[in-house]
Amino acid sequence: MIKLTARQEQILKLIQDAIENTGFPPTRAEIAQILGFRSANAAEEHLQALARKGAIEISPGTSRGIRLVDASHDRSGLRGIIPAPHPAVMHLSLPLVGRVAAGSPILAQEHIDATYSVDPSLFRSRPDYLLKVRGMSMRDAGIMDGDLLAVKKADSAKNGEIVVARLGDDVTVKRYKKSGSVIELLPENPDFETIRVHPGREEFALEGLAVGLLRAWS
Structure with a gap:
């Protein structure tokens, strides 16, 4: 099982909820706004950490290119790309x-x-x-x-x-x-x-x- 920090769990849940509610993941700017980060770069750092731990995959060059890869975290039925x-x-x-x-x-x-x-x-x-x-x-x-x-x-x-x-x-x-x-x-x-x-x-x-x-x- 993937071991995440409390903040990483929070961001992962935000991604799950966005996919479940709209069908697609949030942008970095949306994550930053919801969680009160000063910039989208802070959200990007947390996303990269989640990617290194294998919880998500990131498609370069797209603001919503986030894919859930850990089935235990994916409640939506949508697996992304x-x-x-x-x-x-x-x-x-x-x-x-x-x-x-x-x-x-x-x-x-x-x-x-x-x-x-x-x-x-x-x-x-x-x-x-x-x-x-x-x-x-x-x-x-x-x-x-x-x-x-x-x-x-x-x-x-x-x-x-x-x-x-x-x-x-x-x-x-x-x-x-x-x-x-x-x-x-x-x-x-x-x-x-x-x-x-x-x-x-x-x-x-x-x-x-x-x-x-x-x-x-x-």
């Missing part, structure tokens, strides 16, 4: 959605590129399909171009959740925020702009919630 599992342990069949044609359902047969069989315990909630990520707008959430996002069909979301949304003829992955009647779809990359959806002005629909991520290692 994982390699595609070996066929011998696969037993949940999920359609892989590639590009989505304008005006047609996301799970229309012509959108299905392949079917993957995976272990359902890899996800915090049972997904309905995998969506191939296009672009880097969610880079700082650890979601990269070419990743396979596990999605559970849903028509509503809580603030802070990462969603798959349809805007007119486009399908996008963003973090959801609703204030009054206005919905904001927030990127996790400063190079991209927030999308604001005003009632009655745009054709908008939620397609699902992100519940996990698969990445095929080369």
Whole structure:
């Protein structure tokens, strides 16, 4: 069993709670703000210590690239970024959605590129399909171009959740925020702009919630 200091246990629990509540780990800045650190560098030092002890793994270059690796600490069912599992342990069949044609359902047969069989315990909630990520707008959430996002069909979301949304003829992955009647779809990359959806002005629909991520290692 991993031996941690009280502060390390506190940070690990914060990571667990963030993953359980939103599906994704916190940023260094969020950890620093919640725990009252003067800077994100202090949070980084504690994360590096947790990584050295084998409680987490850190993906360089992303603000949310934190993965829980000790099963005894992972209460969420979401294991973060994982390699595609070996066929011998696969037993949940999920359609892989590639590009989505304008005006047609996301799970229309012509959108299905392949079917993957995976272990359902890899996800915090049972997904309905995998969506191939296009672009880097969610880079700082650890979601990269070419990743396979596990999605559970849903028509509503809580603030802070990462969603798959349809805007007119486009399908996008963003973090959801609703204030009054206005919905904001927030990127996790400063190079991209927030999308604001005003009632009655745009054709908008939620397609699902992100519940996990698969990445095929080369």
